[in-house]
Every structure is written in C-alpha cells, then in structure tokens.
Amino acid sequence: xxxxxxxxxxxxxxxxxxxxxxxxxxxxxxxxxxxxxxxxxxxxxxxxxxxxxxxxxxxxxxxxxxxxxxxxxxxxxxxxxxxxxxxxxxxxxxxxxxxxxxxxxxxxxxxxxxxxxxxxxxxxxxxxxxxxxxxxxxxxxxxxxxxxxxxxxxxxxxxxxxxxxxxxxxxxxxxxxxxxxxxxxxxxxxxxxxxxxxxxxxxxxxxxxxxxxxxxxxxxxxxxxxxxxxxxxxxxxxxxxxxxxxxxxxxxxxxxxxxxxxxxxxxxxxxxxxxxxxxxxxxxxxxxxxxxxxxxxxxxxxxxxxxxxxxxxxxxxxxxxxxxxxxxxxxxxxxxxxx
Amino acid sequence: xxxxxxxxxxxxxxxxxxxxxxxxxxxxxxxxxxxxxxxxxxxxxxxxxxxxxxxxxxxxxxxxxxxxxxxxxxxxxxxxxxxxxxxxxxxxxxxxxxxxxxxxxxxxxxxxxxxxxxxxxxxxxxxxxxxxxxxxxxxxxxxxxxxxxxxxxxxxxxxxxxxxxxxxxxxxxxxxxxxxxxxxxxxxxxxxxxxxxxxxxxxxxxxxxxxxxxxxxxxxxxxxxxxxxxxxxxxxxxxxxxxxxxxxxxxxxxxxxxxxxxxxxxxxxxxxxxxxxxxxxxxxxxxxxxxxxxxxxxxxxxxxxxxxxxxxxxxxxxxxxxxxxxxxxxxxxxxxxxx
DNA sequence: AACGCTAATCTAAACGTTTCGATCATGTCA
DNA sequence: TGACATGATCGAAACGTTTAGATTAGCGTT
Numbered sequence: 001x002x003x004x005x006x007x008x009x010x011x012x013x014x015x016x017x018x019x020x021x022x023x024x025x026x027x028x029x030x031x032x033x034x035x036x037x038x039x040x041x042x043x044x045x046x047x048x049x050x051x052x053x054x055x056x057x058x059x060x061x062x063x064x065x066x067x068x069x070x071x072x073x074x075x076x077x078x079x080x081x082x083x084x085x086x087x088x089x090x091x092x093x094x095x096x097x098x099x100x101x102x103x104x105x106x107x108x109x110x111x112x113x114x115x116x117x118x119x120x121x122x123x124x125x126x127x128x129x130x131x132x133x134x135x136x137x138x139x140x141x142x143x144x145x146x147x148x149x150x151x152x153x154x155x156x157x158x159x160x161x162x163x164x165x166x167x168x169x170x171x172x173x174x175x176x177x178x179x180x181x182x183x184x185x186x187x188x189x190x191x192x193x194x195x196x197x198x199x200x201x202x203x204x205x206x207x208x209x210x211x212x213x214x215x216x217x218x219x220x221x222x223x224x225x226x227x228x229x230x231x232x233x234x235x236x237x238x239x240x241x242x243x244x245x246x247x248x249x250x251x252x253x254x255x256x257x258x259x260x261x262x263x264x265x266x267x268x269x270x271x272x273x274x275x276x277x278x279x280x281x282x283x284x285x286x287x288x289x290x291x292x293x294x295x296x297x298x299x300x301x302x303x304x305x306x307x308x309x310x311x312x313x314x315x316x317x318x319x320x321x322x323x324x325x326x327x328x329x330x331x332x333x334x335x336x337x338x339x
Numbered sequence: 340x341x342x343x344x345x346x347x348x349x350x351x352x353x354x355x356x357x358x359x360x361x362x363x364x365x366x367x368x369x370x371x372x373x374x375x376x377x378x379x380x381x382x383x384x385x386x387x388x389x390x391x392x393x394x395x396x397x398x399x400x401x402x403x404x405x406x407x408x409x410x411x412x413x414x415x416x417x418x419x420x421x422x423x424x425x426x427x428x429x430x431x432x433x434x435x436x437x438x439x440x441x442x443x444x445x446x447x448x449x450x451x452x453x454x455x456x457x458x459x460x461x462x463x464x465x466x467x468x469x470x471x472x473x474x475x476x477x478x479x480x481x482x483x484x485x486x487x488x489x490x491x492x493x494x495x496x497x498x499x500x501x502x503x504x505x506x507x508x509x510x511x512x513x514x515x516x517x518x519x520x521x522x523x524x525x526x527x528x529x530x531x532x533x534x535x536x537x538x539x540x541x542x543x544x545x546x547x548x549x550x551x552x553x554x555x556x557x558x559x560x561x562x563x564x565x566x567x568x569x570x571x572x573x574x575x576x577x578x579x580x581x582x583x584x585x586x587x588x589x590x591x592x593x594x595x596x597x598x599x600x601x602x603x604x605x606x607x608x609x610x611x612x613x614x615x616x617x618x619x620x621x622x623x624x625x626x627x628x629x630x631x632x633x634x635x636x637x638x639x640x641x642x643x644x645x646x647x648x649x650x651x652x653x654x655x656x657x658x659x660x661x662x663x664x665x666x667x668x669x670x671x672x673x674x675x676x677x678x
Numbered sequence: 679a680a681c682g683c684t685a686a687t688c689t690a691a692a693c694g695t696t697t698c699g700a701t702c703a704t705g706t707c708a
Numbered sequence: 709t710g711a712c713a714t715g716a717t718c719g720a721a722a723c724g725t726t727t728a729g730a731t732t733a734g735c736g737t738t
Contacts (some may be wrong), residue, residue, distance in 0.1 A: 048724035091430040110385040200601035250616040277589040387694035
C-alpha cells in the first residue's frame with residue numbers, strides 16, 4: 001500500500017479510504033490511485049488487516065472424520081454457506097481423538113478465527129474451558145455437551161432410533177442387536193435411549209448381550225457384528241448407530257456366510273447417497289444434512305453479524321426413516337405377508 | 340504479551356525470547372514470565388506473528404467437490420499430513436466452477452497462505468497468472484494444466500482406463516458405452532485416450548454415439564446412461580469416468596427396468612469403500628488415495644521447508660483395476676465359462 | 679477582510695509480534 | 709587495575725494495515 005501511495009503521490013490513508021470507501025476521495029486522486037494499483041498489482045494484505053481490525057473473516061470447523069459421509073455432506077454445506085458470506089473455513093479433523101481436538105481448537109483460536117463450529121469429541125470439560133476463554137461464538141454440531149452453554153444444532157436422536165427400532169419390532173423382530181458408538185458423546189446416549197424406549201414400549205426385555213460398543217470405525221462394526229452373530233441365540237436384526245460401522249456389519253455378515261435380508265435384517269443411522277441402487281438397499285435413518293449445515297452456519301453468521309448477547313439457541317431437527325429392503329418381516333407377519 | 344511483560348517486570352523482548360527460545364533467559368526471569376503467562380492466560384497471537392514473520396503456517400486446498408469420495412479421502416490424508424507438520428488447512432470447494440475457484444485462490448493468497456494444493460477446474464490460463472503472481476509454492480492435484488509448470492501429483496489415467504476397457508473387451512464386450520466428464524480438465528482427456536486406445540488395440544471401431552459427456556454429477560451420469568440405453572443398438576457395457584456419475588448410471592439402469600450385470604455390465608473410475616459388500620459389487624479403477632494425498636503433501640512440505648528452486652516435479656501414480664462382479668462375460672466367452 | 683464551514687487529504691498512532699543492535703553487569707586475563 | 713569477552717536484558721523499529729484527529733484549501737457570509 002505504501003508503494004501504491006508513493007506511486008500515486010498520495011498518503012496511505014487516502015489509498016485506504018479509496019479501497020474501503022470509508023471517505024470520499026476526489027476523482028482525480030481516485031484515478032491516480034487506481035492506476036497505481038493496477039501498475040503495481042497491489043493486493044491488500046488480509047493478515048495486516050486482520051491484526052488491525054481484530055477480525056479475520058475466517059471460521060474454524062472441526063469434525064471427527066471427514067470421510068464419514070454425514071460429516072462430508074455437512075462440511076460441504078457449511079463451506080458453501082460461509083463462502084457466500086465471504087468467510088474462509090479452516091477445517092480440522094479430530095479423528096475422534098480428544099487431544100487432537102483440543103489442540104486444534106487452540107490452534108484455531110490462536111489464529112483469531114471469528115467463530116467456531118465444533119462436532120466435538122470427548123467429554124466437554126476442556127472444550128468448555130477453551131470456549132469460555134475464547135471470546136468467539138461457538139456452534140456445537142451434532143453433539144452437545146453438558147455445561148457448554150452455546151448455540152447448537154442437533155438431531156432428535158432418541159426419537160429417530162425409537163422409530164427405527166419400532167419399525168423392526170413391527171416387522172416381528174424380537175431380538176435386535178444394537179451397535180453403539182462410544183458413549184462419551186451425547187448422540188450415542190440418546191440413540192441408545194431410543195433403542196431402550198422402543199423395546200420397553202413393546203414390552204421386550206433389554207438384553208445386555210445384544211448391545212455392543214465400537215469406536216465409529218468400520219472395523220469396530222465388523223467386530224461387534226461378529227460377536228452378535230456368534231451368540232447362542234443370535235439376533236434376527238442388527239441396528240448400527242453410525243454409518244461407517246454398518247459397512248463392517250455387512251462385511252461380517254458376508255464373511256460368516258449369511259445374507260441380508262434373508263438371514264438377518266440390518267438398519268443403521270445415517271443415509272448413503274447410493275442406498276437406493278445397491279443391494280441390499282439399506283433401511284436407514286436419514287439426517288437432514290442440508291438443513292443441519294445451513295442452520296449451523298446461520299446460527300454462527302448471526303452471532304458474527306453482531307448478535308452476541310442472545311441466549312444460547314438449540315435447534316433440534318428430525319430424522320427420517322428411509323424404509324428400503326434390508327429388513328424383512330418375521331414369523332406370523334412374514335406369513336401373512338407371503339400369504 | 341505486553342501485559343505479561345509488565346506483570347513479570349521484564350521487557351516484551353525477553354518474553355518473546357523465552358517463548359521462542361531464541362535467546363537464553365535466566366532461570367529467575369523465566370520463572371516470573373511463565374508464572375505471568377499462566378496467571379494472565381496469555382496466548383500468542385498468531386496473526387501478529389504471521390504479519391511480522393511473513394508466514395502463516397497455513398496452506399490453502401481447493402477441490403471441486405468434497406462430497407466426491409475420491410476427494411474426500413485425499414483431503415483427509417492431506418489434512419492429517421499438514422496437521423502433523425503444524426500447519427492449518429483452509430479448505431475451499433469450487434463446485435467445478437471456474438470463477439469460484441479463481442476467487443477462492445485469490446482469497447487464499449490475500450490471506451498469505453504459505454502454499455497451495457489445487458485440484459483445478461477449467462483451463463489453466465487464469466490459474467497460471469494467479470500462480471505466477473503469487474510467490475507461494477503450488478502443487479497441482481489430480482489435474483495438471485498446460486503452461487502451469489509446477490509440482491503435480493497425477494494418476495496414469497490413460498493406462499488405468501486402457502486396462503479397464505481391455506478387461507471388458509476380453510470379457511467379450513464389443514459395444515462399450517463411455518461416460519466422460521467435461522473435457523476441460525486433463526484427466527478426462529487421458530481417460531478418453533485410454534478408452535480409444537483400448538478399442539483400437541482390439542481392432543474395434545470408435546463409435547461416437549457410444550461416448551457421452553456429463554459434468555461430474557450424479558444426474559449427468561443418469562442422463563448420459565439414459566441416452567446410451569435408448570440407442571437402437573445399445574451397449575453391453577458402460578464405463579463411467581468418475582464415481583458420482585456411476586450412481587446415476589445405476590439409477591438409470593434400474594429405472595429403465597434392466598439389471599446389472601445380467602443385462603448390462605458396468606465399471607467406473609474411483610473406488611468406493613463399500614464396493615465389496617453391496618451388490619452389484621462394482622468393478623472399479625481404484626486410485627491410491629493415500630499415496631496421492633501423502634505425495635502432494637510431501638511435495639508442498641518440501642517446498643515449504645525451503646527447497647524452492649528445484650525444478651517442478653511431476654509424480655505419476657498407477658491406478659489399480661478392482662475386478663468384482665458388475666461385469667459379466669459375453670458371447671462365446673460366456674458359453675465357455677458356463678460350460 | 680475576516681470568519682466559519684465543508685470537503686479532501688494527510689500525519690501519526692495503533693494492532694501484537696519479532697529482532698537488531700545497544701546497554702549493562704559480571705567475570706577473566708594480562 | 710584496566711581492557712575485554714560473555715551473557716542477559718532491553719529499547720525501538722518494523723511488518724501492512726486502519727482510523728482518529730489535524731491540516732489545508734476553497735467557498736460563501738457577514
């Protein structure tokens with residue numbers, strides 16, 4: 001900018017005024033300055049600007065795994081929304097790892113991001129401290145945590161799983177395996193609660209042996225399914241609480257020589273774009289990814305626009321059960337259907 | 340830092356020296372300073388540091404679509420690599436849109452990213468200018484462009500498609516539909532060349548009606564497939580040059596009342612993590628996503644480490660044909676197989 | 679002619695770091 | 709004792725912006 005000012009024989013203040021339109025500058029100088037800008041190929045340095053202004057027009061976004069299609073879609077939507085609003089997005093993947101997440105958030109805050117969208121990992125204790133210290137608005141995505149009182153967008157997980165399990169029960173299933181993700185994040189609690197509630201409502205017992213835990217990865221779903229399938233009295237249906245794990249479930253079923261849905265029914269949380277065309281066509285709980293991403297972006301953009309003092313807003317969206325053909329009717333129901 | 344210095348009754352220079360270890364500071368002062376840092380909860384401001392140092396320890400990464408599993412995987416690998424190296428990643432999705440891409444790259448450069456990894460869109464003219472102006476190292480990913488002489492990581496696309504088409508020909512297919520992405524990026528040229536080469540090698544004619552173009556999206560694959568399937572003499576096999584489009588292909592096949600592989604064989608570029616378990620199990624050309632991401636990251640990290648003047652390096656990796664069961668043998672071959 | 683008003687422009691401080699060179703105390707050696 | 713090297717610390721400039729307040733010129737009023 002200094003060079004531009006010299007070339008145009010004006011002060012830097014005038015150049016700044018012209019660029020930002022913060023003051024009127026005469027046509028004559030305007031022209032000289034614009035010419036100089038072109039000649040020199042001047043580009044405003046956003047870092048210097050950020051330092052002075054105290055805002056970077058950048059937000060931080062952390063997700064556990066970007067390869068999980070749910071997060072991929074949400075990230076994509078969020079990225080677009082902020083792009084439109086003139087913000088850049090710094091993306092971090094925590095790989096479900098607590099320390100990584102905390103480090104990354106600190107890193108983002110050091111870089112003066114104007115806001116954060118966090119699909120968190122682990123208990124919220126450290127997250128809470130970080131967020132309290134930092135003076136930037138935070139939106140929690142998918143996963144809330146107790147004690148962190150801030151904007152959030154979540155799904156009605158309990159209801160969604162309740163619907164799915166009830167659907168299986170209505171089909172005649174009585175022993176329904178359930179593969180949960182680690183219990184330290186809120187959705188896993190709520191989803192489990194939905195499972196239990198559905199069993200209870202139907203008057204079915206909650207058998208501990210039917211519940212397995214994994215750490216969200218395909219291999220965890222594989223191992224959990226192997227265990228379920230080698231039970232003495234094996235389940236007739238399996239529900240997987242996240243979608244990378246269901247791939248593992250399908251692999252285990254194949255490896256053990258069974259087939260879905262003939263021998264065992266499968267449903268899972270989170271939809272796939274290809275579920276309609278590849279067989280078995282998975283019955284899933286679809287999350288409204290577009291809406292989730294947009295709402296999260298809007299909440300944050302609203303705070304960034306200055307609405308700092310409004311009380312925390314928690315948006316709860318509804319999942320949708322996508323019934324396809326990976327679950328088959330059982331017993332009396334199957335007979336009445338085939339009759 | 341000023342507050343810390345005051346609290347510790349030292350100068351800011353000393354605080355800086357301690358934090359960065361750039362000079363020895365006495366145990367006594369060290370202790371006072373560390374105490375002050377803790378008391379105040381001081382965090383170094385990375386923006387001010389960037390301004391002074393001329394480096395942000397941030398890189399820019401632009402990809403066409405993050406929802407394309409190929410890019411998702413590559414982004415994930417790159418993100419991890421830079422995370423390990425202490426860099427942040429600014430992610431941009433260009434949505435295959437030229438202006439968006441150029442704007443985003445300019446935005447990234449304004450923010451003083453230390454380097455760029457670009458899976459580009461459009462012809463390289465503007466990209467070239469931007470890259471030449473900018474004084475940062477650039478690595479091209481997946482897509483090179485003429486005239487932009489810089490580090491690059493690409494696949495041997497021609498060879499990979501040649502192998503896949505030859506495989507189909509060996510199965511007895513003679514009329515093989517080919518669905519290409521837009522022709523303005525290098526891989527689409529090379530893949531088409533592989534298709535043509537395979538036909539020619541086998542002495543088959545190149546029939547223009549068998550070649551269709553789409554813009555990388557599922558719907559484009561759907562439309563292209565619809566056109567191919569309504570040909571008077573329809574192809575017995577279809578190869579889709581990218582993976583979102585193949586979903587459209589499968590949908591079109593289903594909607595038209597055919598089934599794969601019984602009525603028509605399908606193969607495509609880019610693998611899916613679930614291809615092994617869902618039917619039809621797609622035969623694909625798998626790209627070594629891990630290697631691609633790592634190599635791209637390494638090329639850039641090497642430049643960032645100071646190796647600026649080395650000549651441009653272009654790494655070409657090999658694809659791998661994953662033969663599954665979405666393509667069936669035809670004619671004489673089929674009979675000898677079933678005999 | 680003196681005054682005040684407005685519009686255009688400029689000067690200089692500030693944002694929070696890093697770093698060069700200066701300063702100063704201390705110990706060593708001739 | 710004086711000269712000098714060493715090590716620790718500090719002062720101040722610089723990075724490239726923004727912006728408050730000062731300055732200046734031009735013009736209309738009285």
